[in-house]
Amino acid sequence: MAAATFDTRKHVGVYAEHVSNVSSTDYPGHYPHEDHSWDPDQFRQKCNVQVNRLSNRSIDFDLVGVDASIANAFRRILIAEVPTIAIEQVYVWNNTSVIVDEVLAHRLGLVPLNVDPSFLEFKESPSIQATDRNTLVFKLEVTCTRNRNTPKDVTDPKMLYNNSEVLSSDLRWVPQGEQEEIFAANIPTPSNPNIVLAKLRPGQEVNMELHAVKGVGKDHAKFCAVATASYRLLPLVVLNPEKPIPPSSAHKFQKCFSPGVIRVDPVTKEVSVDEKNLRNESMSREVYRHVEFEDCCQLARVRDHFIFNVESEGFYPPERLLPESIKVMRSKIATIKKAAEGLLASKDSNADVEMAEG
Amino acid sequence: MADATKTTPKIQILKGAAADLSAATYQIFDESHTMGNALRWMLMKNPKVEFCGYSVPHPSENHINVRIQMYDELSSLDALLEALSNLDDLCETVEQKYQDSLATDTYERWEEQS
Numbered sequence: 001m002a003a004a005t006f007d008t009r010k011h012v013g014v015y016a017e018h019v020s021n022v023s024s025t026d027y028p029g030h031y032p033h034e035d036h037s038w039d040p041d042q043f044r045q046k047c048n049v050q051v052n053r054l055s056n057r058s059i060d061f062d063l064v065g066v067d068a069s070i071a072n073a074f075r076r077i078l079i080a081e082v083p084t085i086a087i088e089q090v091y092v093w094n095n096t097s098v099i100v101d102e103v104l105a106h107r108l109g110l111v112p113l114n115v116d117p118s119f120l121e122f123k124e125s126p127s128i129q130a131t132d133r134n135t136l137v138f139k140l141e142v143t144c145t146r147n148r149n150t151p152k153d154v155t156d157p158k159m160l161y162n163n164s165e166v167l168s169s170d171l172r173w174v175p176q177g178e179q180e181e182i183f184a185a186n187i188p189t190p191s192n193p194n195i196v197l198a199k200l201r202p203g204q205e206v207n208m209e210l211h212a213v214k215g216v217g218k219d220h221a222k223f224c225a226v227a228t229a230s231y232r233l234l235p236l237v238v239l240n241p242e243k244p245i246p247p248s249s250a251h252k253f254q255k256c257f258s259p260g261v262i263r264v265d266p267v268t269k270e271v272s273v274d275e276k277n278l279r280n281e282s283m284s285r286e287v288y289r290h291v292e293f294e295d296c297c298q299l300a301r302v303r304d305h306f307i308f309n310v311e312s313e314g315f316y317p318p319e320r321l322l323p324e325s326i327k328v329m330r331s332k333i334a335t336i337k338k339a340a341e342g343l344l345a346s347k348d349s350n351a352d353v354e355m356a357e358g
Numbered sequence: 359m360a361d362a363t364k365t366t367p368k369i370q371i372l373k374g375a376a377a378d379l380s381a382a383t384y385q386i387f388d389e390s391h392t393m394g395n396a397l398r399w400m401l402m403k404n405p406k407v408e409f410c411g412y413s414v415p416h417p418s419e420n421h422i423n424v425r426i427q428m429y430d431e432l433s434s435l436d437a438l439l440e441a442l443s444n445l446d447d448l449c450e451t452v453e454q455k456y457q458d459s460l461a462t463d464t465y466e467r468w469e470e471q472s
Contacts, residue, residue: 339368
């Protein structure tokens with residue numbers, strides 16, 4: 001691959017104290033005699049999505065050829081608008097543990113549940129009747145007792161007592177109405193059975209009824225479908241052919257970057273950029289601190305190359321998250337479009353267009 | 359919130375719009391930067407759009423304002439509708455590309471403790 005050059009149209013310049021060329025310029029009318037208007041076929045050619053790493057809990061993928069506003073929309077939807085199920089109401093019949101009711105209720109709300117949200121409807125407000133279509137019911141009934149069979153010298157509470165901890169695995173689902181059939185294939189449980197919710201000692205008990213509903217992350221973080229969803233731009237190191245690195249300081253130059261980013265030829269001590277490891281560059285800008293490397297290289301980022309990292313802790317397998325966010329985005333578009341078509345129809349029928357008070 | 363959702367229309371045209379809608383501000387209810395910025399970008403991709411900008415007037419008000427001004431006295435409402443369907447096509451393309459990449463199975467797989 002030919003050595004990269006800094007292109008103000010494609011790259012964001014990264015300097016010691018500032019960044020340059022941050023905004024995209026690919027709009028019609030920005031450059032004389034250039035089109036840049038929306039072209040779906042051209043977009044299909046330019047757009048590229050590449051999955052790099054996938055685990056049971058996280059996914060790394062590259063989204064290339066889209067504007068920041070689009071990549072950011074997907075990221076924002078992942079965090080705030082992909083629906084999940086979480087405990088919303090806690091009815092405390094008895095709680096003699098040291099954790100007070102409201103703190104325990106809050107902890108319960110944050111437990112990720114392994115429930116497919118598509119099986120439930122939104123319960124739009126607390127006043128709406130809870131039904132088997134919008135609410136899941138769990139029971140949490142744990143009583144701590146003394147374990148009579150432990151030897152005398154044991155001090156471990158787990159051996160001294162039964163139920164010394166209330167765990168997320170103690171949540172017991174109580175099917176309502178049709179739910180037994182609908183959730184037969186995938187019984188609702190917390191996705192992690194080992195979350196400690198409270199600690200108990202003999203005589204203490206927790207007895208609660210929990211109602212889980214469907215919600216989105218913008219209402220409460222407990223509904224957030226992702227653990228994290230973030231992107232960064234692909235780093236770029238542009239070497240200046242006019243001013244090559246002297247062989248004597250090649251290794252010093254190499255150490256200014258993240259490991260693997262800069263290659264040094266073992267014989268000629270010639271410096272080159274490893275395209276594959278370039279994405280690991282931390283952009284520490286260490287190279288700018290050394291006077292001897294002045295004008296030797298330019299740090300940059302590729303403006304339309306987004307490196308996504310999405311982690312999941314709840315119901316969604318990581319590879320399903322981006323499709324879910326695209327689904328939410330498309331339904332938002334459909335809602336706005338329907339409303340805009342309604343406006344157009346009311347205008348065509350010669351009625352006055354509804355004007356809001358500014 | 360439920361009552362507001364029922365009574366407030368999804369889109370309103372704010373006072374001061376041109377009669378032919380060649381310049382208008384659309385107030386879109388229950389939307390944020392997520393749709394505002396994406397929509398603004400797609401509208402700016404339209405060569406017939408002279409100006410497009412959006413704002414979230416106040417963080418505690420659940421709506422955005424999208425300002426569209428057109429060349430040649432064209433309708434901004436048509437431009438808005440076109441941008442919306444273009445944005446939908448874009449989403450479809452991204453989804454397709456993602457599914458294609460996921461299906462190739464050339465990526466690294468690993469196990470993670472949660």
